[in-house]
Amino acid sequence: MVAVNGNTPKITLYTNHGCPYAHRAHITIKELGLPYEEVIIHLSKPRDPWYLDINPIITESIIVSQFLADAYPSHLLPPTGSEESALKRARIKFFTDTWNTKVGSYWFKIATQNSEEEKEKLAKEMVSVVEKEIDPLLKDAAPFFGGSSKLTLAKAITAPFIIRIIAFVKRAVLPKSIADGLNGLPNFSKWAAGVVKQDSVTYIWDEDRIVEQSVKKFAQVKAQAKA
Template sequence: MSKLTLISHHLCPYVQRAAIALLEKGVAFERINIDLANKPDWFLKISPLGKVPLLRIEEADGSEAVLFESSVICEYLEETQAGAALHPADPLTRARHRGWMEFGSSVLSDLWGYETAQDAVQLETKRQALISKFTTIEGALTDGPYFAGSSFSLVDAVFAPVFRYFDLFDTLSDSGIFDGLERVKRWRTALSQRASVKDAVGADYPQRLMEFLEKHSSILLRQSAAA
């Protein structure tokens, strides 16, 4: 049996994708969190991009390999680990799912701009971008509870960390981003109740995210204080 170690960061949504996939597969793994503001030398030696997640695979014969990029890690786990399938068997449907995973990464790009916005104009620009993205995916969803209906997939693993941000953001203000998007809202609720999604972050995640907003002087906090 291989020993798997997930090199992680407490907040990183890309790490959460890999953690969710590991938990869904029921695979034993160790998790090591690092400080991305002070990356250890051993990490820089094995991370070509200097980013998390990394999956370190140690074989019984003493050999070792390191995978980087969350999508690569998730695909590897799907191909090598037993447990429920997280990708559709049909090649065309599987390709479509991969496309929606990439779409999820584009949502995260807008979300970064939203949470780090320091003025109202930038915040509104990113809010509108997020509304547009979620409106697009509303049209791709069925009656759920998950992206592909009753089966949990890697697309769900990608979007669960996206929705998690809003669990905190919703306590600061009403963004209106999900207004009228009933399928998206049902999907968000279903993902939040999934055990793998809950366990993909530590109990201190909300506190750490709040500290992140404070560090970046997010207007989300200033708006909340002024309300």
């Protein structure tokens, strides 16, 4: 969550660098070039009373990112006020909604399966959904969404998950067939490859630590499912 005080941006971001949802806000703030303070929240232990007493300006990662992009106009999101801008904003919203509702949860489902057969089945489904629902929306990426030469809110919302999928496949946490399938999609593969090259995406990214923490989380979920 984020708190903003006064007319001059003074942003406090309550975050955890291992959380893909919080990662969205980090990308947005970095792209906007806004100064901010961060308070690290430890997700593995109960929230302290002081945290529960905070009255933030806004919570939820997508809403935080949208708010910041609207409050500080930039290349991330066209300003309101014209039909052309409204159409571009709608396309970005459609893209992020499609990713979140149809693709976004696959990686976690796959990683928490005990059966390799079930992992491969879900991996195949995931690639098929990306091919059908996402790849066509990226046909005009140049190299970013909608023909933009700069990163847009579409990537700020989805990049934390794309970079994790790439890392988890590389570390054999997810099946290699995911990479094989996604690399065969002409639009998505080119667009996704740009994720790992953006400073705004990678500046808080610690692959070793995040993979290690995620593997522990996946193991806990699988153990709970067996109990």
